[in-house]
Amino acid sequence: MAYQLYRNTTLGNTLQETLDELIQFGQITPQLALKVLVHFDRTMNNSLAQKVKNRLTFKAGKLNTYRFCDNVWTFLLSDVEFRDVSELCKGETVKIVACDGKAVPPTKDD
Amino acid sequence: MAANQALVSKLYRGVIEDVINGVREAFLDEGIDEAVLLELKQNWENKLQSSKAIDPVTDPAETSLQSKLQQSQQASSTAPANNSTPQQAATTAKQPEAAAAAQTPVTTPNAATGAATTAAAAAPATTTVRTVPVQITVPPQAGVAGHTAAKSITVHVPAHALQGGAAGAQLQTILSSPAVTAALSLPVEMATTVLQQHINNALQSTAARSQSRTDNGGVTQLDGPGDSSDDDDDVEDDDDDDVEEEDDHDDEEIDADNEENADEEPLNSEDDVTDDDPSVLFETDNVVVCQYDKITRSRNRWKFHLKDGIMNINGRDYVFQKANGDAEW
Numbered sequence: 001m002a003y004q005l006y007r008n009t010t011l012g013n014t015l016q017e018t019l020d021e022l023i024q025f026g027q028i029t030p031q032l033a034l035k036v037l038v039h040f041d042r043t044m045n046n047s048l049a050q051k052v053k054n055r056l057t058f059k060a061g062k063l064n065t066y067r068f069c070d071n072v073w074t075f076l077l078s079d080v081e082f083r084d085v086s087e088l089c090k091g092e093t094v095k096i097v098a099c100d101g102k103a104v105p106p107t108k109d110d
Numbered sequence: 111m112a113a114n115q116a117l118v119s120k121l122y123r124g125v126i127e128d129v130i131n132g133v134r135e136a137f138l139d140e141g142i143d144e145a146v147l148l149e150l151k152q153n154w155e156n157k158l159q160s161s162k163a164i165d166p167v168t169d170p171a172e173t174s175l176q177s178k179l180q181q182s183q184q185a186s187s188t189a190p191a192n193n194s195t196p197q198q199a200a201t202t203a204k205q206p207e208a209a210a211a212a213q214t215p216v217t218t219p220n221a222a223t224g225a226a227t228t229a230a231a232a233a234p235a236t237t238t239v240r241t242v243p244v245q246i247t248v249p250p251q252a253g254v255a256g257h258t259a260a261k262s263i264t265v266h267v268p269a270h271a272l273q274g275g276a277a278g279a280q281l282q283t284i285l286s287s288p289a290v291t292a293a294l295s296l297p298v299e300m301a302t303t304v305l306q307q308h309i310n311n312a313l314q315s316t317a318a319r320s321q322s323r324t325d326n327g328g329v330t331q332l333d334g335p336g337d338s339s340d341d342d343d344d345v346e347d348d349d350d351d352d353v354e355e356e357d358d359h360d361d362e363e364i365d366a367d368n369e370e371n372a373d374e375e376p377l378n379s380e381d382d383v384t385d386d387d388p389s390v391l392f393e394t395d396n397v398v399v400c401q402y403d404k405i406t407r408s409r410n411r412w413k414f415h416l417k418d419g420i421m422n423i424n425g426r427d428y429v430f431q432k433a434n435g436d437a438e439w
Contacts, residue, residue, distance in 0.1 A: 018157060039133050047125050054120065101401035
């Protein structure tokens with residue numbers, strides 16, 4: 001199984017919303033929705049590992065808070081600049097949630 | 111990041127396809143129709159496009175669907191706007207009518223201090239806060255500089271203060287206190303603001319006091335919400351001056367502390383720099399979801415080595431294979 005980390009992304013949230021709507025209308029069961037999400041986790045992790053090739057750097061004005069709990073780092077930075085080769089984008093406050101890249105994610109019993 | 115955007119779109123399409131194909135079997139196992147699966151895919155893609163995090167799809171069927179969605183969204187957004195404006199016009203029309211309506215004169219007892227008659231207006235029915243504009247007419251006072259003509263000050267008083275015997279008497283006591291009469295001699299605008307504040311504070315503290323009284327089963331609580339130390343001290347000080355002069359210094363020091371604390375609370379709370387981005391586009395929490403290779407720190411300099419991440423910055427989505435960063439704590 002893979003990290004459920006990517007469920008809180010645009011893609012993940014839209015999927016969860018859609019699944020919730022279908023459950024509300026009674027068109028699918030919650031168990032099926034869970035299976036879809038698990039499949040999504042796996043696909044997401046694989047795609048990011050294999051299909052994405054770009055690197056970027058970032059520089060933050062300030063690190064406001066840092067937290068390391070259950071092997072998950074959460075950072076709050078302010079005044080951040082992201083640079084992708086020639087392109088730049090800026091954010092006033094950015095939250096970074098990072099799971100361990102080297103660990104084996106916990107297995108889930110469905 | 112434009113090139114990145116195309117990459118993101120492609121990646122998302124790929125993920126959607128993979129997921130849909132992967133769960134098709136699960137759907138069939140549960141005996142659920144393929145149509146539901148297609149609906150899932152459609153809704154998922156529609157939400158993605160309406161979130162504006164990535165570029166829209168160029169598929170002609172989907173663009174026609176998209177334009178229909180936009181038209182229906184615009185139609186529905188104008189409808190609530192039309193509903194709210196007539197309501198607002200109605201409430202503003204009612205208030206001037208209420209002000210011009212019948213008045214209940216309230217007599218004030220103290221001719222010595224020169225306080226005036228108050229004219230109350232009927233309360234408007236629509237507002238929930240129910241403040242009533244009260245006009246205080248101050249007759250000309252001999253011996254007060256710059257005060258040759260009668261002037262009227264309008265303050266807003268909660269409606270409940272004007273109704274009922276106890277509340278009405280309370281209002282009169284507030285209005286007849288020495289601080290208020292001192293304020294009446296100020297120019298009109300200053301007098302209005304001072305009086306308004308005084309009334310608000312006094313009414314709030316008494317309201318809190320009466321509330322806390324009923325909650326305690328008969329035992330009166332004078333501290334906490336019922337504490338009237340801060341602003342009413344101005345009034346009490348005047349009384350204390352007459353009685354004991356020694357205590358004045360102590361009281362003034364305590365008052366100074368209280369006032370400083372009251373000022374410091376708002377001052378200190380201004381130390382918190384919270385960024386409020388008013389622009390609607392920036393409503394999003396800029397989030398990066400990723401995995402970390404290495405996080406290091408040297409004194410207060412942090413270095414981040416991240417990988418496999420998805421970012422949502424200023425409403426737009428980006429992805430990266432690796433990201434390196436620096437920050438100072």
